[in-house]
Every structure is written in structure tokens, then in C-alpha cells.
Amino acid sequence: MLSRSVPRYLRDRCTLTTAQMRLVSVFALVLITSISWVARADPVVSVPRIKVLTLDSGRGNEFLAQGSGVLVSKTGIILTARHVIEAVAPGGGAGRIYRIDFGNPDNYSDAGLLGCSTQAVADVCALKIGDKAVADLGGLPLSMLCTSLNGDSIVAYGYPAGNDETLLVAPGRITGGPIGASMRTRSDIRIAPGMSGGAVLRDGYVVALNAGALNIEGTTYENVTYVQPLFRASELIRSVGLDCPSEPPPIAAGPIKVENEIIDVRYSDGDDGPWMIKGFLGPAVVVDGQVQQERCNGALSAPRAAAIYNYRDLTLALACSDSLQLKNLKTGEAAIFPIQHSGSSSWEYSNPIAVGQYIVADHGMKCLHVWKFDWHDVKKSSLKTRVECEAYVTGFDLAPRMGYFLAVGTDDGFFRIHELDDATKIIYEHHFKDVFTGQSQDNRIDDVQFAADFASGYRIAFHSWSNLGFVLDVPNLLTFNLRRFEYRVSTAVIFASSLSADGRWFAVGTSDGGVVVWNVETGAEKVAYFHDDRVYKVGFVGGDFVISTGEDGLVRIVRLSTGQEVDRLEIGGSLRALDTKYNSFLVGQGSFGKTGDPPFFAGKWNVTSSGKIKSPPAAR
Numbered sequence: 001m002l003s004r005s006v007p008r009y010l011r012d013r014c015t016l017t018t019a020q021m022r023l024v025s026v027f028a029l030v031l032i033t034s035i036s037w038v039a040r041a042d043p044v045v046s047v048p049r050i051k052v053l054t055l056d057s058g059r060g061n062e063f064l065a066q067g068s069g070v071l072v073s074k075t076g077i078i079l080t081a082r083h084v085i086e087a088v089a090p091g092g093g094a095g096r097i098y099r100i101d102f103g104n105p106d107n108y109s110d111a112g113l114l115g116c117s118t119q120a121v122a123d124v125c126a127l128k129i130g131d132k133a134v135a136d137l138g139g140l141p142l143s144m145l146c147t148s149l150n151g152d153s154i155v156a157y158g159y160p161a162g163n164d165e166t167l168l169v170a171p172g173r174i175t176g177g178p179i180g181a182s183m184r185t186r187s188d189i190r191i192a193p194g195m196s197g198g199a200v201l202r203d204g205y206v207v208a209l210n211a212g213a214l215n216i217e218g219t220t221y222e223n224v225t226y227v228q229p230l231f232r233a234s235e236l237i238r239s240v241g242l243d244c245p246s247e248p249p250p251i252a253a254g255p256i257k258v259e260n261e262i263i264d265v266r267y268s269d270g271d272d273g274p275w276m277i278k279g280f281l282g283p284a285v286v287v288d289g290q291v292q293q294e295r296c297n298g299a300l301s302a303p304r305a306a307a308i309y310n311y312r313d314l315t316l317a318l319a320c321s322d323s324l325q326l327k328n329l330k331t332g333e334a335a336i337f338p339i340q341h342s343g344s345s346s347w348e349y350s351n352p353i354a355v356g357q358y359i360v361a362d363h364g365m366k367c368l369h370v371w372k373f374d375w376h377d378v379k380k381s382s383l384k385t386r387v388e389c390e391a392y393v394t395g396f397d398l399a400p401r402m403g404y405f406l407a408v409g410t411d412d413g414f415f416r417i418h419e420l421d422d423a424t425k426i427i428y429e430h431h432f433k434d435v436f437t438g439q440s441q442d443n444r445i446d447d448v449q450f451a452a453d454f455a456s457g458y459r460i461a462f463h464s465w466s467n468l469g470f471v472l473d474v475p476n477l478l479t480f481n482l483r484r485f486e487y488r489v490s491t492a493v494i495f496a497s498s499l500s501a502d503g504r505w506f507a508v509g510t511s512d513g514g515v516v517v518w519n520v521e522t523g524a525e526k527v528a529y530f531h532d533d534r535v536y537k538v539g540f541v542g543g544d545f546v547i548s549t550g551e552d553g554l555v556r557i558v559r560l561s562t563g564q565e566v567d568r569l570e571i572g573g574s575l576r577a578l579d580t581k582y583n584s585f586l587v588g589q590g591s592f593g594k595t596g597d598p599p600f601f602a603g604k605w606n607v608t609s610s611g612k613i614k615s616p617p618a619a620r
Contacts, residue, residue, distance in 0.1 A: 045102055045140045045375075046071050047167055047199050049159040050080055050111075050127070053097040068158035068198030069100070069127065070206055071139045076129040077240055080197030081209055081228065082116050085125040100129050102137055103159070103167060109133035114240050117233040123184065123211050124233035126240050135376055145205040146231035146244035149174045149185050152202050153543055154227070155453060156187075156210050158195025168195070171453050171502065174227075184211050184226040191225060200227045203582035205248065255603035258285055262588030262600050265577040268308040269354040275579075275586055276308045276316070277602045287604075288314055292329060296320035307354035307361075315378060317371075319352045319361035324371055326378040335379040337371070339363055355398040358384065358420075360406065362393040368408065370398075370420065385423040390414075395448035399458055407460050409445025415462060417474075428472070428480055432464050447496060451503030459520070461499035461506055469497050469508050471520050485518050500540045505560065507546050509535025515548045517560060527563045531556065537578035541585055542607045549575035549587055557611050566611035571601065583607050 048071060052064045067084030071077070078100065085098070101108040111127035129137075156170045176186030189200075191210050200208035208227035230237065230244055237244045260279030268274045274288035284306040286292045294306075296318050307317045313330040327334040352361035359371040368387040374380040391412035399405045404420035405427070417428040432445065444465055451459040457475040464470075467487040474480055487494060489512055496509040505526070507517045511534045517527040533551035541547050545557050545566070553572040558565050577588035588602035606614040 045138050046142045047157045047159075048078060048100045048102050048137075048139070049194075050078075050084055050197065051099040051101075052084065053099060064096075066159070066161050066194045067196045068194065068210065070157075070197075070199035070209070071134070071141045072144055072206065073141050073242055074134060075131050076111075076134045076139075077114070077242060078111060078127040078129065079206075079209060079230075079233075079237075080125055080127060081211060082123045082125050083212070084197045085113065085116065085127075098127055100127070100133075100137070102139060107137060109137060115236060117236040122232040122236075123228040124209060124230070124236055126236060128240075138375070140375065142199060142201070142206050143204075144230055144237070144242070144244045145202070145207050145246065145248065146234050146237070147207060147229075147246045148231065149202070149207060149227070149229055150177075151175075152207075154187065154189065154200050154202050154207070156189045156191055156195065156198060156200045156227070158191060158198025158210055160192040161194035168192075169453070170195075171455060172225075178229075179226070183232040184228050187225050187227050189225050189227070203248075206230065255601040256285065256287060256291060257599040257601060259599060261574075261590040262577050262602050263590060264306075265579050265586040265588040265602050266306070266308060267579050267581045267586065268314070269356075274308060274314050275604060276306060277588060278306055278577075279600075280590070284316060284318060285602075286314070286316060286329060288329070294318065294327060294329075296323075296325055307352045307359060315373075317352065317354060317359050317361075317373070319363055321363065324359065324361060324363075324369065326373070326381060328378055333378055335381060337381065337383065339369060353396070353398060358398055358404070360396060360398055362396075366390065366392055368393055368396060368406070370406070370423075385420065387418055387423045394444040395446045395462060397448045397450050397460070399450045399460075405458070407448050407450065407462075409448045409462055411444040413443035413445060413464070415445050415448075415470075415472075417460075427477055428474070430482070432470075447498065449497075449499045451499050451501060453501045454503035459499065459503035461497060463494040463497040463508060465493055467492050467494060467510070469494055469506060471499065471506050483520065483523065485523070487514065487516060489514065495535060496537050498539045505540065505546070507538040507540070507548075509538040509548055509550065511535075513550065513552070515546065515556075515558075517546050527558055527560060529556070529558060529563075529565065536574070536576045539578055539580040539585070541580045542583045542609065542611060545607065545611045547578070547580060547585055549578050551575075555585075555587055555605075555613070557607065557613065559611055567613045569605065569613050573600065577602065583609075 048069050050067045050069050067080055069078040069080035072079055098111040099108050100111050109129045111129045114126040114128050116125035152174045160168055170189040170191050172187050172189035174185055175188050178185050195210050196212055198210045199206050208229045211226040211228040214224040234244055258279050262277055263280050264278035266276045277285040284294050294316055313328050316327050318325040323339055324337045357373055359373055360368055362368050366389045370384045372382050372384045389410050391410040394411045395409040397407050406418045406420055409415050413432045415430050416426050419425040445462050448462045460472045462470055467490055469485040471483040487510055493511040494508045495511055498507045505517050506520050509515050513531040513533055513535055515529050515535055519526050531550045531552050535548050535550040538548045544560050547557050549555050551574050555569040557567045573589035575587055576590035579586045584606045586604050589600040
């Protein structure tokens with residue numbers, strides 16, 4: 001929504017002038033109560049705040065209104081809602097300043113108006129800040145799709161009025177068809193003044209803009225909000241030199257052959273497309289239209305683990321025994337950051353993650369290094385903090401919202417949450433020494449994972465090497481609610497666990513081939529089925545499906561709503577590596593538990609809306 005009538009609970013924190021704010025149309029933009037929000041940092045460099053000001057009239061620039069937008073090109077083009085641009089008076093442009101920032105009001109750029117859609121009455125306009133301003137502000141564009149929406153799960157982003165630094169997200173669904181010539185489409189997302197024009201994402205692509213809530217003759221319809229699909233403004237998008245396809249671009253899928261057993265496959269953090277294969281002894285293999293192999297520089301030739309970014313340029317992060325090594329795969333620019341190694345090392349669990357601006361890696365030591373990644377110049381990346389542990393790290397994840405927090409599990413049974421700005425500050429600690437069975441290999445805490453789109457604080461899942469999994473709710477930093485989920489075979493060990501992005505479902509895979517999915521809120525078992533051998537990985541794909549891989553060489557997809565298997569893929573070998581993203585998955589072969597001969601295979605497969613697996617291109 002456009003920020004016009006600021007509610008009391010926001011007005012107390014808001015220094016903006018509101019005297020000129022008034023309703024502009026039958027789609028009056030009003031606050032919706034009972035808002036379910038969660039702040040995120042993933043798109044914080046893609047969704048700007050837009051302040052509309054008058055030109056200096058002798059009294060200084062006067063504030064008119066505030067909205068949001070979305071950066072869609074490296075050259076600085078920003079899409080926003082027409083009613084944000086027009087603010088108090090129709091037309092926009094003349095006598096107006098459009099001030100752009102990404103959450104820091106002291107770091108801004110003024111934008112020029114490129115134009116507004118002439119297609120029907122689409123609520124879309126385009127601004128431009130220039131490529132230098134994009135670099136100065138640290139902006140990174142999101143990809144667009146011009147496609148119709150029908151019952152889709154969506155996520156809306158924007159800056160509410162009075163909250164200068166927090167980007168908020170409202171998850172929801174498309175709930176109705178288009179309204180009128182503008183083709184605004186009904187949804188159940190809950191947004192607030194200031195969020196109008198912000199990005200609406202489906203499967204990581206911008207498909208619409210926030211368009212407001214319904215108010216007819218003073219009556220507010222709380223559950224009727226609107227999004228403006230981009231396909232109704234395709235002529236505007238083309239006129240500013242951008243492409244907005246109706247389908248995602250094709251992606252190199254494989255299968256890819258490698259000479260070493262595969263211990264990890266990973267999607268890039270950022271734009272869809274590139275992905276990575278990590279062999280046990282060999283280099284990291286990056287797939288981005290062509291295969292690239294990258295090794296550590298120095299005495300150790302094989303990277304122990306790796307993560308991959310695809311924001312401004314495709315960049316590979318290698319966690320080596322004595323350094324973090326970054327390489328921009330487009331420009332060839334590289335940087336090596338030495339680390340001080342302490343004591344013995346173990347690479348059994350090492351698996352760095354890339355989240356937003358940060359890379360987290362253990363480098364095989366009893367500590368974690370958190371590196372701040374510079375998208376513009378890899379050589380300007382730096383070590384942010386070091387988290388000391390008394391045992392080897394076996395699982396960790398970083399929460400990129402509401403301030404950064406690091407959840408860490410270790411092989412002595414401890415689970416802790418650290419505050420990233422002060423790593424010595426532990427906001428939660430629990431020792432799970434009392435849950436282990438005689439079947440466990442050690443006391444390790446594994447598969448630590450935040451629910452990326454959880455709407456009420458934090459939800460974190462992990463499991464012990466027993467028959468127990470756990471989900472921790474953190475509605476605020478003073479309240480903690482630990483839920484316990486017990487696999488019914490007490491002698492089995494949970495090998496893998498996964499938490500759905502919305503935090504609703506918790507899945508485990510076990511040593512006896514079992515896969516179980518629970519409803520986190522109720523604790524009820526929703527889905528249960530078996531592989532023919534141990535299960536190494538579980539995950540969620542396509543919104544309504546659980547996916548699992550294991551020693552039997554099968555990929556199985558089961559519908560959550562019915563518990564019925566909808567498809568399976570027989571690859572063979574030990575399927576030890578799995579990653580999921582939206583409606584696709586990566587899988588790789590290892591040889592743990594079986595004698596395997598090279599080559600080993602990894603590939604990417606898409607999943608249809610009905611859960612069917614699409615075949616990848618031929619092997620290369």
C-alpha cells in the first residue's frame with residue numbers, strides 16, 4: 001500500500017509529514033488489521049523504498065507519500081505502482097522527487113520517471129536511478145515473469161511507513177480472478193501503508209506488484225487485497241528495454257559425470273540457474289550452461305566444501321584448509337583470505353552456506369568463520385566474526401531476517417543460537433545428552449535449518465543421531481518453545497531432516513528406510529512411507545510434495561495432502577546429495593555403504609505442479 005493514513009502504532013515511530021495524505025480512489029489504500037509479517041534480508045538489496053517529495057519551494061522538500069518498488073535491471077530500472085508515482089495529484093513527474101533507498105535513509109539516490117503503463121489501466125510505472133547508483137546503493141536486480149496467476153503461493157515485500165530499516169514480507173495466495181481492465185488480482189496477503197509497489201514473488205521471480213486493499217465507500221474489506229500482475233504492463237517493460245518472459249529460461253540440467261563420489265550438490269544463493277557439484281576428493285564443479293572445475297590454490301588442491309553465489313556475477317566460495325577463496329567466475333577476479341588454523345581438524349561435516357551478504361564455514365575446525373561478502377569486489381570481502389566451539393560443528397544455519405542470528409549444532413550434543421553482531425552472546429543453549437540411543441554414532445546435532453518464510457519470529461529444526469527430531473519456535477528473543485518428534489522405531493537413527501519453507505512441515509529420513517512428515521503445529525503424523533534401504537536426504541518441493549533419496553538409488557516424490565506417491569526416479573547408486581528449490585531438485589551419487597566405480601552422476605530435474613518429474617537433457 002501507499003503510505004497515506006498512518007496508523008497510531010506506526011505514527012508514534014514515524015517522523016514523516018502526513019497532513020497531505022488522503023484517499024485517492026475506490027481502491028482506497030488502508031491498513032489491514034491482524035497483519036502477519038516477517039522481515040527478511042534476502043531481497044533487501046532488490047526492493048527499495050520510494051519517498052515522493054515536492055521540489056524545494058522555499059520551505060525545503062515536502063514529503064507527499066511513501067511506497068516501495070523492485071529493482072529489475074542492473075542499469076537501475078525500478079518498477080513501482082502508478083498510485084505511488086501519482087501520490088496526491090495524477091500525472092506524477094513534474095514537481096516531484098522520487099527518492100530511492102534500500103532501508104538506509106542516509107544512503108539514497110533520486111530517480112527519474114521513465115513512464116507509466118498505457119495498457120488498460122495497469123498500476124505500474126518505471127523509474128531509473130542509473131547503474132552507478134545501483135552500485136553505490138548495493139542494489140541487485142530480480143528476474144521477472146509476465147504470466148497469469150491462478151491460486152499461486154506468493155510472497156509480497158515492501159517497507160511499511162515509519163519503519164526505516166526493516167523490509168517486511170507477507171506470504172499468501174492468489175484467491176480470485178482479475179478485476180476490471182487493470183487485471184488487478186485478488187489475494188489474501190496482509191500488507192500495510194508504504195508497501196504499495198513492492199515486489200510480489202512466485203518461485204523466486206517477480207510476477208506482480210503490491211496494489212493495495214479494497215475500501216468501498218468507507219467499508220474496508222480486510223481479506224481482500226490486490227496485486228498487479230506484470231503481464232498487464234508488458235508494453236511498458238518492453239519500452240524500457242527489458243524482457244519479461246512468460247516462462248523461466250531453460251537451465252543446463254545434466255546429468256553431469258564426475259570422477260569422484262559426490263557429497264554435495266547446491267543451488268546458487270541468488271538468481272536461479274547455476275548450481276554446483278562437490279566431489280569427495282575432486283574440485284567443485286559449477287554448472288552454468290557449461291561445466292567449470294575449480295580447485296583451491298596452495299598446498300591443498302581439493303576444496304573441502306563450497307558455496308555459490310549468483311547475484312551481480314557468478315562467484316564461487318571455496319572453504320580450504322587454510323583459507324577462504326573467492327573467485328568471480330565471470331571476470332576471473334579472485335581473492336584468498338588466510339585463516340589461523342587451531343588444533344586438529346575434521347572435514348566430515350564441513351559444508352559452508354551462503355546467505356545474503358554472508359558466507360559461513362567451519363574450515364574443519366572447532367569454530368565457525370563468518371565472512372561478509374562484497375558483491376561488487378570480492379577482494380573487499382572480510383571476516384566479520386569467529387564463533388568458538390568446544391566440539392566440531394556438525395550443523396549450522398544463518399537467519400537472514402530480524403537481525404542476523406546463527407544456529408549451531410556440535411558433535412557433543414549442544415545446540416546454540418548466537419547473535420551475529422556479538423558472537424560471544426548466546427541467546428539460547430540446550431544440551432541434548434539425554435536423548436541418544438545405543439544405535440547412535442556420536443552425540444552430534446545435524447541438519448540445522450531455519451524456516452525461510454516462517455511468519456511469526458523464527459522456527460528452527462534439527463535432529464540428533466537417535467530417533468528424535470526437534471523444532472524450536474522463537475516468537476521473540478525471550479520466548480523459546482522446543483517441540484520433540486519421535487520416530488516410532490526406537491532402534492533406528494535419523495540420518496536426515498528438513499523443515500518446509502513456511503515452517504508447517506517437518507520431515508525425517510532414517511537408517512531403516514523410513515520417511516515421516518509431521519504437522520509441526522499439531523504434532524500429528526501426516527505422511528509415512530519406506531525406501532528399501534537407508535534414507536540420506538529429505539526435502540520439500542513444489543509446495544505440496546516431500547522428496548527423499550537414499551541407498552536404494554531412488555528419488556521418491558509423495559504428495560503431502562494425500563500421502564500418495566506421485567512419481568519416482570531410479571538413478572542407482574547411493575543418492576547422498578540432494579538440494580531443492582521451488583519446483584526443481586538436484587541429486588548426486590555417492591558410494592557410502594556400497595562399492596562404487598566412477599563415473600558418478602549429478603543432475604537437475606524439474607517437478608510439475610502435479611508432482612511429476614520432468615526428464616533432464618542428455619548427459620554431457
